[in-house]
Amino acid sequence: MIDVHYWPTPNGFKITIMLEECGLQYKIVPVNIGTGEQFNPEFLKISPNNRMPAIVDHDPPGGGEPVAVFESGAILQYLAEKAGKFLPKDLRGKYEVLQWLNWQMGGLGPMAGQANHFNNYAPQFNPVEALKYGQDRYSNEVNRLFGVLNKRLADRAFVAGDISIADFAIWPWLVGFKNFGQNIADFPNLNRYFEETMGKRPGVQKGKAVGLELRPKPGIHSDEQRKILFGQTASVVR
DSSP: OEEEEEOSSHHHHHHHHHHHHHTOOEEEEEOOTTTTGGGSHHHHHHOTTOOSOEEEESSOTTOSSOEEEESHHHHHHHHHHHHTOSSOSSHHHHHHHHHHHHHIIIIIHHHHHHHHIIIIIGGGTSOGGGGHHHHHHHHHHHHHHHHHHHHHGGGOSSSSSSSOHHHHHHGGGTTTTTTTTOOGGGOHHHHHIIIIITTTOHHHHHHHHTTGGGSOSSOSOSHHHHHHHHOOOGGGGO
């Protein structure tokens, strides 16, 4: 059994989609990031960066003590190696996948996250006019990255050969395209991938639905929640 320390966010969806696609058994352990549960000492032992998702595999390959893994990209690679799926074993195929996984981890995810912040959360407590540079900077960069994906998908179904952990990392970060200031219809190849190629896969649909009932409505709306999510310093991990 794999414990998944989780909240329904794009990075969380990566892992539940992967687990559904692999058919691995897992148990959700909610980590409510809006109330600060990611700073609990017990969670920091698993995820020292105080970010979800993280996993604890109680039946690791080769046996022995449970294995804990944090960082969604590392978790995807771990699960791929455990299941023997979605990560090629040959050198060229493996690194074609891993470079696109790292492209998502270092580019699409952080840039989309910043666009979402400036477009949707920052205006709640700052003059909108003062935010224009941040909104334009990150929305434009997401637009560029969407263009990279659209070009990549012009002559292929998936980003790196057959379906892989790169696709499971990328797809959840397309879901919030409106929050990132994008019209996905402007990118026909990417739109096809989002709606059809990936979006209609049962494993993707099941993984994306995990834990949605945990998300409060309305979402982030109080000063305390914003302080927890956006006002963190080194003091939270001391």
